Amino acid sequence: MSQFNISLLAKQGWRIINNQNSLVMRVLKAKYFPNDQFLNSRLGNSSTNISIHDDSWVPDAINFRLSSEVNSMRDSKVNALIDNIERKWRIELIKNTFAEEDAVRILRIPLACVPHDDFLVWGGEA
Template identity: 65%
Template sequence: MSQGKKRLGKTSSYIWKSIWAVKGILEKAICWGVGTGSNISIHADAWIPDAVNFRLSSVMRDAKVSELIDDNARIWRRELINNTFSEDDAGKILWIPLARTPHDDLLV
């Protein structure tokens, strides 16, 4: 989610300064909603509801969530997920609903 160290400008609006003040809280509460999965890193991004910090506990090479989705059928690649992740993490992934029509990933 974060892309390097950014600073607040001196001429920023009151609203932007207020958002900046709670940025750390927001970063801990924001989670990716899976659309295509092409913009979500399996390990670096927060995308697993009901997981600690919305992240997996299993270790896997870093890849995009899209690799876990059968894009033609718009379903999770269940066998890959079950063979790659812990039972707990696999269950959490498979619990995430996928839209029938692909859409962009979004922050929720």
């Protein structure tokens, strides 16, 4: 499957290079390489695309919400809550940012021992 995925990515790359005005090219350029060319672009591995106010990353989230006094974190990403040097949650930040029951749920989520690229996982039913 990985070779098939690479071939599909190469095909998409070819389309991006040859169709500079296509909608997909404009969207990808704006998001991933606004100041460079496609062939020079790189994706980092330190950020996730999920905003912290999106409950899809918190198991069993029922009434997921930020604490009412916290507005500065509203548009932040999940990786802002992780100390990537020590590979642990930023406990005080989480406790000060989220309602108590949500903070408890977040702190139960195990973190990988080493940083890695984000990847999609199936979150639906089989």
